[in-house]
Amino acid sequence: MSDRPLSFEIYRESSRTKARRGRLRLRHGIVDTPIFMPVGTQAAVKSLDPRDLAEIQARIILSNAYHLMIRPGSKQVAARGGLHRFMRYDGNILTDSGGFQVFSLKELRRLSDDGVEFRSHLDGSLFKMTPESLVEVQEDLGPDIAMMLDECPPAQAPHDEVAIAVERTTRWAKRNVAARRREDMAWFGIVQGGLFEDLRQGHAEAMRELPFDGFAVGGVSVGENTEEITRIVKFTAPLLPRDKPRYLMGVGTPGDLVRGVAAGIDMFDCVMPTRNARNGQLFTSNGRIVIKNAEHRESEQPVDAQCSCYTCRTFSRAYLRHLYTAGEVGYHRLATLHNLSFYLNLMAKIRSELDMDTFDAERMLREMGPAAE
Amino acid sequence: MSDRPLSFEIYRESSRTKARRGRLRLRHGIVDTPIFMPVGTQAAVKSLDPRDLAEIQARIILSNAYHLMIRPGSKQVAARGGLHRFMRYDGNILTDSGGFQVFSLKELRRLSDDGVEFRSHLDGSLFKMTPESLVEVQEDLGPDIAMMLDECPPAQAPHDEVAIAVERTTRWAKRNVAARRREDMAWFGIVQGGLFEDLRQGHAEAMRELPFDGFAVGGVSVGENTEEITRIVKFTAPLLPRDKPRYLMGVGTPGDLVRGVAAGIDMFDCVMPTRNARNGQLFTSNGRIVIKNAEHRESEQPVDAQCSCYTCRTFSRAYLRHLYTAGEVGYHRLATLHNLSFYLNLMAKIRSELDMDTFDAERMLREMGPAAE
Numbered sequence: 001m002s003d004r005p006l007s008f009e010i011y012r013e014s015s016r017t018k019a020r021r022g023r024l025r026l027r028h029g030i031v032d033t034p035i036f037m038p039v040g041t042q043a044a045v046k047s048l049d050p051r052d053l054a055e056i057q058a059r060i061i062l063s064n065a066y067h068l069m070i071r072p073g074s075k076q077v078a079a080r081g082g083l084h085r086f087m088r089y090d091g092n093i094l095t096d097s098g099g100f101q102v103f104s105l106k107e108l109r110r111l112s113d114d115g116v117e118f119r120s121h122l123d124g125s126l127f128k129m130t131p132e133s134l135v136e137v138q139e140d141l142g143p144d145i146a147m148m149l150d151e152c153p154p155a156q157a158p159h160d161e162v163a164i165a166v167e168r169t170t171r172w173a174k175r176n177v178a179a180r181r182r183e184d185m186a187w188f189g190i191v192q193g194g195l196f197e198d199l200r201q202g203h204a205e206a207m208r209e210l211p212f213d214g215f216a217v218g219g220v221s222v223g224e225n226t227e228e229i230t231r232i233v234k235f236t237a238p239l240l241p242r243d244k245p246r247y248l249m250g251v252g253t254p255g256d257l258v259r260g261v262a263a264g265i266d267m268f269d270c271v272m273p274t275r276n277a278r279n280g281q282l283f284t285s286n287g288r289i290v291i292k293n294a295e296h297r298e299s300e301q302p303v304d305a306q307c308s309c310y311t312c313r314t315f316s317r318a319y320l321r322h323l324y325t326a327g328e329v330g331y332h333r334l335a336t337l338h339n340l341s342f343y344l345n346l347m348a349k350i351r352s353e354l355d356m357d358t359f360d361a362e363r364m365l366r367e368m369g370p371a372a373e
Numbered sequence: 374m375s376d377r378p379l380s381f382e383i384y385r386e387s388s389r390t391k392a393r394r395g396r397l398r399l400r401h402g403i404v405d406t407p408i409f410m411p412v413g414t415q416a417a418v419k420s421l422d423p424r425d426l427a428e429i430q431a432r433i434i435l436s437n438a439y440h441l442m443i444r445p446g447s448k449q450v451a452a453r454g455g456l457h458r459f460m461r462y463d464g465n466i467l468t469d470s471g472g473f474q475v476f477s478l479k480e481l482r483r484l485s486d487d488g489v490e491f492r493s494h495l496d497g498s499l500f501k502m503t504p505e506s507l508v509e510v511q512e513d514l515g516p517d518i519a520m521m522l523d524e525c526p527p528a529q530a531p532h533d534e535v536a537i538a539v540e541r542t543t544r545w546a547k548r549n550v551a552a553r554r555r556e557d558m559a560w561f562g563i564v565q566g567g568l569f570e571d572l573r574q575g576h577a578e579a580m581r582e583l584p585f586d587g588f589a590v591g592g593v594s595v596g597e598n599t600e601e602i603t604r605i606v607k608f609t610a611p612l613l614p615r616d617k618p619r620y621l622m623g624v625g626t627p628g629d630l631v632r633g634v635a636a637g638i639d640m641f642d643c644v645m646p647t648r649n650a651r652n653g654q655l656f657t658s659n660g661r662i663v664i665k666n667a668e669h670r671e672s673e674q675p676v677d678a679q680c681s682c683y684t685c686r687t688f689s690r691a692y693l694r695h696l697y698t699a700g701e702v703g704y705h706r707l708a709t710l711h712n713l714s715f716y717l718n719l720m721a722k723i724r725s726e727l728d729m730d731t732f733d734a735e736r737m738l739r740e741m742g743p744a745a746e
């Protein structure tokens with residue numbers, strides 16, 4: 001292993017698609033790619049503990065600099081020994097900047113070339129994020145991978161507005177590079193450009209000149225439909241450096257993951273498995289089920305007979321439905337264990353097919369049928 | 374082991390107090406007494422799963438016939454193979470009748486000698502509980518120990534009102550005995566009588582004539598102060614058959630457990646450790662702490678340095694405080710694991726002192742200091 005905070009090796013390329021089978025070496029261990037990263041916004045994957053994360057074989061999770069900056073504060077986390085020690089999690093962590101969350105505040109924010117001012121969603125107190133402050137915040141948190149501050153316009157933004165955001169993001173990327181102090185953290189750049197291929201191309205070309213350890217496709221999953229996402233990801237991924245990990249932010253359904261891998265994406269995150277778990281939607285090999293539905297009332301079946309997670313090994317749908325309808329907080333964790341296992345198992349299956357070079361996205365999507373949604 | 378659903382052996386009696394060191398043999402394993410039973414009202418100890426219960430070494434938990442009758446319905450549970458199989462819990466279960474919950478409905482109930490009619494707290498639909506229906510419900514659920522339906526008047530009820538409740542409870546006890554069909558379940562009788570020693574004595578004498586496998590002191594923890602509870606428990610426990618387990622329902626603080634053991638009680642249950650966990654109150658060797666308090670913001674200490682539960686082995690107060698203030702659902706489980714461990718560890722310590730015949734309630738309470746509250 002090199003002394004760099006991140007090294008990435010591609011040891012198999014798919015003959016039918018642009019998919020890559022790779023391996024990330026990070027400070028907290030090896031991550032086989034393509035990988036899905038469970039979301040743990042507030043220094044916790046909702047309802048799970050670090051043993052649960054080990055059990056479902058999560059190798060890298062996401063957290064959010066914006067949320068932690070506001071509560072408990074990045075200096076607090078630094079004083080507690082950094083994010084890994086604070087959470088007692090010894091796997092890898094990627095922190096998103098949280099710029100996406102700030103841009104979605106709308107009323108509460110003021111954007112300038114310097115950065116973005118906003119009022120906390122908790123108590124209205126004023127904060128400012130600049131490329132430099134986000135470096136400091138994330139260097140306080142000390143994840144294995146940190147994301148630069150970018151400007152993320154909404155999906156319906158017109159060409160000239162997106163063009164301005166792209167230019168600004170490039171300037172912010174250079175300020176990110178200049179502001180870094182720690183040498184043990186990897187940094188990812190983010191390519192914006194909305195649904196405009198000329199802007200995506202221009203931004204990818206500008207960003208790939210800068211010293212980042214990996215690159216993300218940003219500004220996706222902000223309101224587009226599946227076809228638009230697929231088109232932009234297929235267009236943008238090949239523009240990113242071949243020898244560095246590619247991360248598709250905030251995507252998506254199981255089918256989106258398969259399509260993303262086929263386009264050459266190595267890393268994914270999405271709140272869908274964790275959020276759907278809470279809301280009673282469970283992923284299965286036959287498509288999503290709504291656990292509160294009366295059809296599960298007497299079901300002795302596990303959520304998914306093909307799944308070997310603790311929840312599926314142990315409990316009937318009837319019992320999970322009871323916990324859900326009775327408002328039992330324990331439901332939340334059992335559902336989350338399953339939904340994340342479903343996502344992580346899908347990625348393991350994709351990796352296995354890539355190992356054997358049998359990965360065929362169209363066939364896989366066909367076989368998944370409703371389970372892709 | 375005998376063919377009876379319950380056998381109880383006292384193998385050491387305390388020389389300083391009325392405490393007993395015993396062993397219960399039940400259908401789902403041995404329970405060393407005195408024991409505390411975590412409360413799992415709706416077929417789940419809130420936030421925990423069966424592995425968690427095994428980890429904290431809970432040997433018997435409580436559930437509630439009234440709650441399960443209303444949701445998901447006792448026939449549903451029976452069709453799922455009974456309560457143990459429904460929950461996938463292979464330890465012992467005691468079901469309370471839930472009469473206590475029904476009597477606390479006040480506006481929604483109508484009491485007669487036949488039983489009690491009430492409207493569901495969920496949807497207002499009409500239910501009736503009789504001694505016979507409660508036998509049927511609990512024989513559907515199939516716990517290791519079931520509680521008879523009793524009438525539980527409030528703490529401030531006058532002598533003549535309590536006297537009527539006592540008489541009715543005795544008549545209901547006889548109907549309970551007559552209605553039983555299953556031979557593999559143990560049944561406990563309940564002694565009422567409020568704060569009146571003459572009524573407690575009369576009721577204990579009436580109840581001990583009936584074929585129950587154990588006896589509970591009921592009608593305590595319905596609004597009395599500690600002195601009143603202590604007085605009634607000390608008075609009532611010795612009136613119960615010496616060779617059968619004695620259960621003090623719904624009690625109490627750590628100190629209440631020590632005092633209860635000294636009075637000759639073998640089994641306890643209380644929502645306090647689980648409810649306090651949710652509300653941010655954690656038990657420690659130095660007394661309860663309120664985790665949201667600012668003093669814990671930077672604390673690297675575990676909740677209780679003397680505790681070896683997963684939560685205390687793993688997390689700092691600072692992190693638990695963060696989870697609590699951030700509204701993270703995972704806090705709930707970590708706090709519950711600790712509070713129940715605190716209670717179960719206290720009982721283990723009491724048993725150990727009884728084994729050595731060093732148990733001295735006054736000394737123990739003195740040494741516990743604020744931890745008794």
